[in-house]
Amino acid sequence: GENVEQHPSTLSVQEGDSAVIKCTYSDSASNYFPWYKQELGKGPQLIIDIRSNVGEKKDQRIAVTLNKTAKHFSLHITETQPEDSAVYFCAASDDYKLSFGAGTTVTVRA
């Protein structure tokens, strides 16, 4: 089955700086890579996703890059704000079974 590794497990950044989270996956058949944000006491919420026919996707301050050859993808958050503090999960799938990374706890310092 698919195995997704996520790094780092915790990330502390100064407000206004950038945050980068990296994930690797094992199954070359995976072709869908979503990122979820989970705030305390809530369910994961999709923030951005990318499919295998695209190398990069951007949505305002958030961007995701995908390198299928190396089997890794990354989340970039620019100009971080306090409300970006949360746990972020990457995931990979080639069907409806998402395999999640272990999560990154992001703390934005004011």
Added chain:
Amino acid sequence: DAGVIQSPRHEVTEMGQEVTLRCKPISGHDYLFWYRQTMMRGLELLIYFNNNVPIDDSGMPEDRFSAKMPNASFSTLKIQPSEPRDSAVYFCASSPWTGGAGAGNTIYFGEGSWLTVV
């Protein structure tokens, strides 16, 4: 759009008791998923349904766990008998059908049911 609705939000029960978690998916979504989240194991897929039919239950940990989807707007996850190691957050999620080939439909999660078995 009301989103995926789960109940109860919190439940504390004694070991050995039956626990039933409920889920109402987003209207029009053909896929329904049950996930479990723990500190040790992260987010795990337990089972998923397509058009009310269970497709893959390989993630269900034991026979004590069962899930049903009697209609397109309701699903249950039942644990009988419950054990302390079942304490976790259980998420229901749903996803639409794109109508095309390939993977990658957005999956929407509910707020979760926080289960504590003492």
